[in-house]
Amino acid sequence: MFKLAxxxxxxxxxxxxxxxxxxxxxxxxxxxxxxxxxxxxxxxQVTLGYGVRVLYKGAWGFASGSVMTERGVAETAxxxxxxxxxxxxxxxxxxxxxxxxxxxxxWQTPFLKDPFAVPVQQKLDLLLRLDALMRRNKDxxxxxxxxxxxxxxxWHMTTDGSRIEQVLLSSGxxxxxxxxxxxxxxxxxxxxxxxxxxxxxxxxxxxxxxLAAHAERVGDEAAALLRAPAxxxxxxxxxxxxxxxxLQIHESVxxxxxxxxxxxxxxxxxxxxxxxxxxxxxxxxxxxxxxxVADATLPGGLATAGYxxxxxxxxxWHIVKDGIxxxxxxxxxxxxxxxxxxxxxxxxxxxxxxxxxxxxxxxxLMPGASSTEELVSGIRDGVMMENNVSWSIDQRRLNFQxxxxxxxxxxxxxxxxxxxxxxxxxxxxxxxGSCDGIAGPDEWRLWGVANCGKGQPGQTAMMCHGSSPARxxxxxxxxxx
Amino acid sequence: xKNLHNVCExxxxxxxxxxxxxxxxxxxxxxxxxxENVISQNVASSSLNLSVRLLDAGRTVKVNLNxxxxxxxxxxxxxxxxxxxxxxxxxxxxxxxKPRPLPPGKNLYDRETAGLxxxxxxxxxxxxxRACKKKKQTACGTVENGASVLVIANSLGLYAEHRESYAAHxxxxxDRDGSGWAxxxxxDAREIPFALVNETAMAKAAASRAPREIKPGKYTVxxxxxxxxxxxxxxxxxxxxxxxxxxxxxxxxGKLGKKLFSPLLSxxxxxxxxxxxxxxxxxxxxxxxxxxLVENGTxxxxxxDRKTAKKAxxxxxxxxxxxxxxxxxxxxxxxxxxxxxxxxxxxxxxERGILVTQFHYTNLLRPQTVEMTGMTRNGTFMIxxxxxxxxxxxxxxxxxxxxxxxxxxxxxGAPLLIAEWGSISCPAMRLDGFNFSSSTKF
Numbered sequence: 001m002f003k004l005a006x007x008x009x010x011x012x013x014x015x016x017x018x019x020x021x022x023x024x025x026x027x028x029x030x031x032x033x034x035x036x037x038x039x040x041x042x043x044x045q046v047t048l049g050y051g052v053r054v055l056y057k058g059a060w061g062f063a064s065g066s067v068m069t070e071r072g073v074a075e076t077a078x079x080x081x082x083x084x085x086x087x088x089x090x091x092x093x094x095x096x097x098x099x100x101x102x103x104x105x106x107w108q109t110p111f112l113k114d115p116f117a118v119p120v121q122q123k124l125d126l127l128l129r130l131d132a133l134m135r136r137n138k139d140x141x142x143x144x145x146x147x148x149x150x151x152x153x154x155w156h157m158t159t160d161g162s163r164i165e166q167v168l169l170s171s172g173x174x175x176x177x178x179x180x181x182x183x184x185x186x187x188x189x190x191x192x193x194x195x196x197x198x199x200x201x202x203x204x205x206x207x208x209x210x211l212a213a214h215a216e217r218v219g220d221e222a223a224a225l226l227r228a229p230a231x232x233x234x235x236x237x238x239x240x241x242x243x244x245x246x247l248q249i250h251e252s253v254x255x256x257x258x259x260x261x262x263x264x265x266x267x268x269x270x271x272x273x274x275x276x277x278x279x280x281x282x283x284x285x286x287x288x289x290x291x292x293v294a295d296a297t298l299p300g301g302l303a304t305a306g307y308x309x310x311x312x313x314x315x316x317w318h319i320v321k322d323g324i325x326x327x328x329x330x331x332x333x334x335x336x337x338x339x340x341x342x343x344x345x346x347x348x349x350x351x352x353x354x355x356x357x358x359x360x361x362x363x364x365l366m367p368g369a370s371s372t373e374e375l376v377s378g379i380r381d382g383v384m385m386e387n388n389v390s391w392s393i394d395q396r397r398l399n400f401q402x403x404x405x406x407x408x409x410x411x412x413x414x415x416x417x418x419x420x421x422x423x424x425x426x427x428x429x430x431x432x433g434s435c436d437g438i439a440g441p442d443e444w445r446l447w448g449v450a451n452c453g454k455g456q457p458g459q460t461a462m463m464c465h466g467s468s469p470a471r472x473x474x475x476x477x478x479x480x481x
Numbered sequence: 482x483k484n485l486h487n488v489c490e491x492x493x494x495x496x497x498x499x500x501x502x503x504x505x506x507x508x509x510x511x512x513x514x515x516x517e518n519v520i521s522q523n524v525a526s527s528s529l530n531l532s533v534r535l536l537d538a539g540r541t542v543k544v545n546l547n548x549x550x551x552x553x554x555x556x557x558x559x560x561x562x563x564x565x566x567x568x569x570x571x572x573x574x575x576x577x578x579k580p581r582p583l584p585p586g587k588n589l590y591d592r593e594t595a596g597l598x599x600x601x602x603x604x605x606x607x608x609x610x611r612a613c614k615k616k617k618q619t620a621c622g623t624v625e626n627g628a629s630v631l632v633i634a635n636s637l638g639l640y641a642e643h644r645e646s647y648a649a650h651x652x653x654x655x656d657r658d659g660s661g662w663a664x665x666x667x668x669d670a671r672e673i674p675f676a677l678v679n680e681t682a683m684a685k686a687a688a689s690r691a692p693r694e695i696k697p698g699k700y701t702v703x704x705x706x707x708x709x710x711x712x713x714x715x716x717x718x719x720x721x722x723x724x725x726x727x728x729x730x731x732x733x734x735g736k737l738g739k740k741l742f743s744p745l746l747s748x749x750x751x752x753x754x755x756x757x758x759x760x761x762x763x764x765x766x767x768x769x770x771x772x773x774l775v776e777n778g779t780x781x782x783x784x785x786d787r788k789t790a791k792k793a794x795x796x797x798x799x800x801x802x803x804x805x806x807x808x809x810x811x812x813x814x815x816x817x818x819x820x821x822x823x824x825x826x827x828x829x830x831x832e833r834g835i836l837v838t839q840f841h842y843t844n845l846l847r848p849q850t851v852e853m854t855g856m857t858r859n860g861t862f863m864i865x866x867x868x869x870x871x872x873x874x875x876x877x878x879x880x881x882x883x884x885x886x887x888x889x890x891x892x893x894g895a896p897l898l899i900a901e902w903g904s905i906s907c908p909a910m911r912l913d914g915f916n917f918s919s920s921t922k923f
Contacts, residue, residue: 033807039571041805044560045545046553049528061599062524066547079525086513086599087520090607120542121567142728144807180729183849265516268621268653271841271858274922353526392844392877394856399877399921401854403846421847425877425919456514456623457524481852481880481916 001155002163007070008052011077012159017084019055019097021158022073023309024048025352028153030116033146034127036135040144042120049352054080058094059087064353097332098343100312102161107306109169110299111202115149118203123147126211133215134177139223141180145215146195147173147206148450152351162311170302170462171205172198172450175215179222186225186420188405190214192243192387198448199300199464221406224418231407231422233478237382238424239375239471244404245365246447246465247388252428253285253292254360254465255454256397257319258346259328261358263337269456271395274428275325277338283325286432291366292320294329296345301362302448302462303348309356312345319363323432331358350459357455364446364466368438375437375471382410383477384469385422401425401479425476434475439468485642488549489634492533495558499537499565500577502635504764504803506530509595510627510647513602518610518620520603534804535561536577539570541805575787578765580639584753586761589645589668595628597648597670602626609652609679618686619655626670633766643760649900650675652682653859658692658923659872661685662839662859664707666900685838685860689872695863697876697917701834701890703827703864703909706897708837709817710907712853713748715843716882717812718902719851721750721774721782723789723800724809730848732883733780742778743889745910747818749773750784750800756898756906757814762799769799774812778887784810813903820892824909827893829867831911835876836862836869851882856921879918888913 005022012020026048033041049066050073061084065076127145134143149171156164174196176189191197191209199205240248255273260266262273275283296314298304307313310332318326328338331347349356376384390403407422408415446466453460489503511525533544535558544561546553602624613620628646633639648670654661663681665673704712725731732741751771752759761769765787773781785793786801789809800810828836835857843855857875864870889912896908 035807038573039541039805040807041543042541042564042568043543043545044564046557047530047545047547049547059520060523062522064524064526064528066528068548076527083511083523083525083599086603087523089600089603090515090518090520090610092517092519119567120564121569124568142730178728178730183729183734185730185849263517264619264621264655265521267516267655268514268623268651353528355522355524357522390844390846390854392842392854392856394875394877394921395841395858396921396923398923399856399875399919401877401879401918403854423846423879427922456522457510457512457526476919479854479879479918480846481854481878481884481918 002157004070004073005155005157007073008077009157009159011074011081012054015056015081017054017056017159019159020053021156022050022052023349023352024050024155026153027351028116029150031148032123032127033144034131035144036142037128037131051349051352051354052077052080053355054084055095056081056084057088059084059091060095061087062355095333098335098341100332100342103307103311103313104163105306106165108167109200111169113203115171115203130175130211130215133212134175134219136216137219137223139179139181139226140177140219142178145175156311158311164307164311166305166307168305169202170198170200171202172196172448173206173209173211175211175218177219177222179226181226184226186222187389188218188222188225189387190218193389193405195450198302198450198462199446200302200304201300225406225420228418228420231383231419231478235474236477237379237471237473238475238477239382239384239469241384241469242386243447244385244388244402245467245470246449247391247402249292249363249365249465249467250360250449251391251393252397252400253319254363256428257328258358258360259330259334262328263334270454274396274398279325280338281324281326284323285320285325285429286323287435288323289368289438290320290323290432290435292363293366294319294361294363296361298362298464300446301464302450303362303464308345308347309349310343310347312343315345317344329358329360348461350461354457354459357459359461360452360463362464365438365470367441367444367468370437370439372439372443372469375439375469376410376415377413378437379410380412383422384408384410384415398428423479425479431472434473435470436473437471443468485630485632489632491554492558493636495555496535496636497562499535499562500636502534502577504532505632506629508629511599512623512625513599513606514623515606515610516621518614520606523599532803533558533561535565536574537565539572539574540565540568541574577635577637578639578767578787579637581768583641583768584761587754587758590628591646591669594626594646594648594668594670597626605650605675608675612679612683613654616683618683621653622651625649633762633764635766639766641762641766648673650678652678654682654686656686657690659686659690660859661689666898689860692872692874694874694920697919699914699916701831701911701913702915703831703834703836703911705824705838705909706907707839707899709910710899710901710905711840711843712882713817713907714815714902714905715845715853716851716886717815719845719848721784722809722811723783723785723793726783727789727792732849732851733783736780738779740779741883742775742886744778745820745889745892746775746778746886748775749816750812750814751816752814755816756896757816757904759814759904763801764803765801767797767799767801772798784812786810815905817896817907819894819896819908821894824893827891827909827911828864828869830891831864831867834864836864853882854879874923875921876917877919878916880916885912885915
């Protein structure tokens with residue numbers, strides 16, 4: 001593949017581009033879904049193509065193609081050069097990339113069992129079994145179970161001299177039961193909603209979830225939610241658990257710390273950020289307990305790789321340290337704007353056909369010294385919420401509202417009855433500032449976000465957020481229209 | 482086009498007697514994105530995607546690939562057949578659709594629009610940037626164009642082809658603490674009023690400077706077309722899909738023929754002609770029907786594909802998504818019946834209310850009532866005594882749409898074509914008692 005890639009590098013050099021690169025990507029993915037005893041999806045996909053970036057006289061051009069010949073690659077590279085020339089018609093200054101050493105390397109996601117080697121019927125049998133277990137409860141109207149596996153093989157070559165080959169593997173799955181009665185529906189999932197859990201690794205990820213052990217409970221809890229009272233409204237203490245903390249981190253810290261967004265380059269679509277650069281290393285983002293760490297080296301992380309798509313080696317850094325804004329998600333183009341001489345390496349593209357953009361890395365809330373039991377015992381009147389169903393945040397990442405699958409009231413230090421339709425609202429720094437307890441490392445888990453959308457044209461990226469349950473004081477809870 | 486036909490034929494031969502459906506899409510497309518008054522991303526993409534669905538005696542699999550050489554096709558179809566061979570039978574699996582005559586549809590392809598070069602896009606972006614610089618404003622946005630061909634074919638002799646071009650201009654303008662936005666799209670770039678889009682975004686940005694904070698609560702709202710469309714697409718998708726209806730998860734269940742909404746609300750799904758015309762066949766190659774969903778507030782019908790129609794013991798309306806589909810059929814060409822008058826007239830008729838340019842990050846809370854949340858964005862204004870009184874800080878709404886659209890007070894004329902959940906043609910409208918649950922800092 002590097003021989004094919006060289007055709008693009010040659011074109012970039014011929015035009016004396018300051019920088020050029022090509023990413024050839026072979027993407028294999030398999031998705032399986034069962035709904036109410038029927039196969040709702042069984043897809044096997046292989047795509048192959050390349051994207052070429054050219055930085056010509058300080059302006060970017062990008063083109064992608066899938067004709068796998070040297071001529072096809074060269075024509076696409078020429079197209080990227082022509083587009084870069086057009087970009088020069090509207091530029092303020094020359095784009096300059098932060099330097100990075102050249103690498104010749106191979107990296108792959110560690111795994112135990114190749115998920116593509118597991119027979120399809122074995123996967124379907126498991127999904128059908130889960131489906132039947134969920135539907136043992138007669139109120140369950142829709143049972144769905146699914147799995148997905150993605151292997152992305154990349155060959156990345158730059159005019160800087162990097163030749164990086166990477167094989168990224170992820171596996172995911174989950175179950176969801178929806179109970180319907182009297183014009184109302186309630187949903188419960190395991191390990192979480194939105195298609196379940198996805199992590200970096202192989203078939204062992206599916207085995208470790210032990211889905212069958214949870215399927216019947218999931219069905220029963222969906223049905224029980226139909227009969228549960230609604231989550232009460234008003235300011236209360238809140239414990240967030242399950243994958244809801246992943247969404248909270250993702251929306252209110254992850255996207256807010258993308259430096260391209262901070263600098264205004266996402267304004268036309270996803271928006272900007274309140275975490276502007278004059279706040280860097282000064283702004284109190286949360287209470288002193290709050291430490292949020294970005295980590296491209298995190299085992300099992302969906303954004304874990306040897307290198308990002310700027311050919312920058314994987315790193316680990318703080319976004320929030322002891323409650324203070326301490327870092328951003330960066331690429332080589334923008335990191336200089338905050339005085340960085342080197343990017344932290346958080347630039348990724350969706351497949352072969354998209355230009356690499358600044359993305360959220362794996363971003364985790366570091367564990368505290370408490371436990372869920374201790375967090376509960378310190379609440380007189382509150383709610384514990386688990387697993388996300390709905391999310392929304394304003395374009396500067398301040399005002400958010402989340403809805404969760406399930407809640408439990410906490411009264412006088414005890415977790416009591418189940419409540420349905422729990423929601424909460426907040427303003428990002430005020431919310432994180434109210435965090436006064438985080439459970440310890442024993443309860444810390446990694447959650448995958450496999451469908452993060454950003455950019456124009458729209459791109460999807462995957463990353464993980466680790467956390468243990470955490471407590472927040474006097475949160476606006478139970479908001480409905 | 483000839484090539485896609487040949488590719489389909491090759492795949493049918495490789496399927497060795499199994500029923501075979503191919504969805505082939507060839508797409509050439511480019512987008513110039515600008516921000517902070519410079520071009521920030523400038524990209525072009527050329528792609529071919531083949532989705533091959535194989536069925537054999539109650540077994541099914543789908544294989545997706547993007548290489549159309551003989552070896553890749555052979556490998557792809559063989560891997561699908563291998564998966565089929567080891568699969569248990571599903572007695573409920575529908576066979577492929579037979580060919581049916583298709584309506585003629587509307588031409589949506591313009592060769593010139595498809596081929597517009599990067600210099601044209603840069604020039605359009607430059608027009609806005611130069612105008613903004615003169616007013617010390619900051620321009621962001623996109624200019625895009627391209628074309629695609631989509632073919633649905635199957636081994637029972639069905640072959641349906643849709644070709645369209647596409648152009649769009651989106652302008653976001655920042656003016657200190659004010660921001661404005663406007664957007665238009667068309668299959669023909671000549672129909673996009675670039676100057677109007679730019680002027681609108683710039684004027685809104687200037688007018689929304691120094692916004693005041695107001696208390697959240699229930700307000701009359703004047704929704705510009707994009708804001709109204711952002712809500713009505715959810716109402717359409719979560720109310721009128723045959724799958725959700727069959728599952729008992731739609732607010733339409735048990736309510737067909739009943740008045741659920743304001744008599745001012747009428748909407749149909751119509752891909753065949755009119756303002757929201759599109760592909761005249763669905764993703765199984767079946768002819769789309771024009772379906773009235775709501776007529777003067779009364780719920781009239783839901784949309785079906787062959788699978789949901791069979792379960793509901795009715796006929797397909799030709800609204801299949803690519804099969805198998807978890808969501809089932811939904812409206813992709815939603816047309817809201819316009820009223821009379823202008824946006825200005827809606828504002829003039831409002832004693833006290835809020836003008837919403839656009840909603841941001843809308844999401845569903847509860848499907849049965851289509852309870853949603855989201856933020857206002859890029860120009861939110863207080864209306865007092867029929868006039869825009871002052872800009873306000875953005876608000877979060879939390880509101881059931883089934884409830885909200887019972888209180889439509891007026892619908893304007895001149896709908897806009899908007900790309901959301903397919904496309905929607907939607908006018909501005911005024912609703913009473915719309916619930917804003919909190920505010921933000923800007």
